[in-house]
Amino acid sequence: MMADFCPVPNPDVHRDFLQKVVDLLFKNVVFTTRRDKVLLWKTPEELQGEFDFTLPQAGDSQDKLLQIMKNTVKFSVKTGHPYFINQLFSGLDPYGLAGQWLTDALNASVYTYEVAPVFTLMEQHVIKEVCKMVGPQWSDGIFCPGGSFGNGTAMNLARFHKFPQAKLKGCNILPRMVVLASEECHYSTYKFAAFLGMGEDNVWPLKTDDVGQIVPEKVEEAIQAVLLEGAVPLMVVATLGTTVRGAFDPIHAIATICKKYEIWLHVDAAWGGGLLFSQKHRAKLNGIEAANSIVINPHKLLAVPQQCSMLLVTHPDILHRCHSRGAEYLFQKDKYYDASYDLGDRYLQCGRKCDVFKFWIMWRAKGSCGFAKHIDTLMDLAEYFEQQVNARPDFVLVSKRQYVNVCFWYLPRYLRGKLNISDYNAQLQKVAPQIKAVMVKHGSVMLNYQPLKTLPNFFRFVSQNSALTKKDADFILDHIAEIGDALFP
């Protein structure tokens, strides 16, 4: 039967189809287990041959549609699989998924109260609750389409705070502004410096120490150097939980320097911010309350489905002052309710998908205690993983673990204890990519590797999936070693 064109679902035609889709997802995605593969690897060239991407003139039958949805699942990575440990997201939370499905069915745009009443108040409530966990002077924020956009928005707020005329007049009448950020900061700082018209070269990297933290003295030195060049030191971007090593910049010391020079302090806690929920590990975020703005991504550590990212600010009303434009077709002044509940004009986006509900329903499902338990389990596992790396002759830790990230090298036999050979780093550089290639082709484990500064390619173990056990950690190390032994006998 050809699918009809009408966008109102008809129970007679569509219920059965939608239920079959749900059954397919239950069977092949949602309840994936260790016995399943993480992925069925195909090169781009192979996949183009095996998957029918074409778009037809006439519609497909429902049976055909189910078949291609099945194929989509077949060739997609199961990011909810316990051995998907490739990124700063993983784990498919069933309550988060339920939240997404409900959000999709309501298909709201969260710009005015009238169109999204529950989600509008819910966003405010969640923002206030998270703010409370940060500190007493915090109460305001917005949701963003990802942490990069949140970091960029914070940069715009910092500029507006210092030069309110930037909003109307632009930057060409303003002095050069410099952003100071860790040399291990997320690359969005550079991307958005370019996008905002500030220029990538005006992001100055601050040296990090051997575990990846900013050295506070370097911040003050850099500020002096900026001033000496006649530029404006606009802001410092500190990171709580760097992408690769999971390092935590010393916020207290940095905040003191920022205060002294009246510089905006933005904290990119996209990855580390979820620790707010853990009494045991909250101390890693100490000082966060001294920031001017913070990005936290619940879709990372807290395993909320993508995307769920928050930007929090301290300055009263700055989001509205910096972003508002007062479009009359949307934010009418003569509404039948208190239009101050229409939050859309505080945003840069117009239409905006609801990202709060999945987080809120997960919070209801687990409670704050459930999130805490989740985090503490992840931290314990990372500690165990680090211990195993240290205990084994075939693995070497890159630097001391600060967080859930464990960065390590697998050492082929011929490199063990051979730090003195001249091309040691060049040799080591080639190891991780080859092991990863084998794992992916097996479909057994997805585990990221990368170089960092002068360090050759190393693996980063990082999971947001608290179903992982010590056995899993052992399996992953054994698996790498087994592949390594075969590749580099």
Place this chain on the structure above:
Amino acid sequence: MMADFCPVPNPDVHRDFLQKVVDLLFKNVVFTTRRDKVLLWKTPEELQGEFDFTLPQAGDSQDKLLQIMKNTVKFSVKTGHPYFINQLFSGLDPYGLAGQWLTDALNASVYTYEVAPVFTLMEQHVIKEVCKMVGPQWSDGIFCPGGSFGNGTAMNLARFHKFPQAKLKGCNILPRMVVLASEECHYSTYKFAAFLGMGEDNVWPLKTDDVGQIVPEKVEEAIQAVLLEGAVPLMVVATLGTTVRGAFDPIHAIATICKKYEIWLHVDAAWGGGLLFSQKHRAKLNGIEAANSIVINPHKLLAVPQQCSMLLVTHPDILHRCHSRGAEYLFQKDKYYDASYDLGDRYLQCGRKCDVFKFWIMWRAKGSCGFAKHIDTLMDLAEYFEQQVNARPDFVLVSKRQYVNVCFWYLPRYLRGKLNISDYNAQLQKVAPQIKAVMVKHGSVMLNYQPLKTLPNFFRFVSQNSALTKKDADFILDHIAEIGDALFP
């Protein structure tokens, strides 16, 4: 039973819960009918009392979670309801919904091929297919989190094209740049001019005629004025389908002027671009192929679930040159596959939810012909609606219809034929808000109103739901008249 904290779904615990959520959505959202209310109106203050937003320490039971999900649905607007005609999106497409549900279950981030193989190739395929419909020299683009962000990204590309040094050096070393846009353009042009460091005041509004189109002569006049001020006329933003009136700017004439002065032409076809699929109405987009960049939102006219927004460009490789940063932890050069398939570095975002699948599966379900039929049905209905407005003494058209938008006033008896009274506009200004308030409180119809330039508040009929019939159009007009008669006897 308290929900467990583990983010791997367990069939024994979660299947039944997820199925109950699906049943709830089937019953109360997905298959909504004309007999249901569009919304159950509560003021923000009332809703705060009736809905429990609190976030607990310990988790809720699954029964409790189902109850609060039911409540969420109860107090939310049914944007799929045929009488939700409040925005430039509406209609819940069952295939689009199925696509979203699958996307959610896979929870991918579309930045590298290895993490999202199917979606990566699918994005490229869909972009190429849409480009083909635009014109032969088109082949490249990206997906954006909404049309505002797409318009802003186009502004950044225009700047980079003119001043490649902007990326590294920033704007403070560059001359003042001016963006020319219709006075009826979307407000995102202003918001992103501020965000990009170009300044809202450097967006110059171009006069529109009495149906809302840019007057081409005004473009050239404005360019001359910009040059006279010693500023750089950077780009023209033309709109195909303005937000309020659905006007189509004369692209051919504007493109000729842009070519003459070597100015970037961006076409905001977020709302109108879907017409690419209709042979009958495609001509409204004539000239679009002469642009340098285009934004099209399939989540608008084509009723793809939110959000699905595309930015298309002509300049080869400009997305990569303008946006790339080459983060080594994500875009490794030594991968086990051709890393040119990793498209993430062409984006400003890092993590990015997949927005293509719902569009692709709808396209498969309906075929291009199904989208065409959808559009033609909407256009026919709008024509009928306009005819009825013209035929009735109690309604007046604001300006001749160009598109799906029909802008009209309801005239209370005491204002009919009284154009000469001195406070006519002030009186008329108050009418639409009062009628809307009654409709919303009834939960019968959601229909937007707004002022425009010097025109007092008027209604905008606009539907993306091709299930609407002439009977529905009659009902809506009758319903407004009935409420109007009662309010203004």
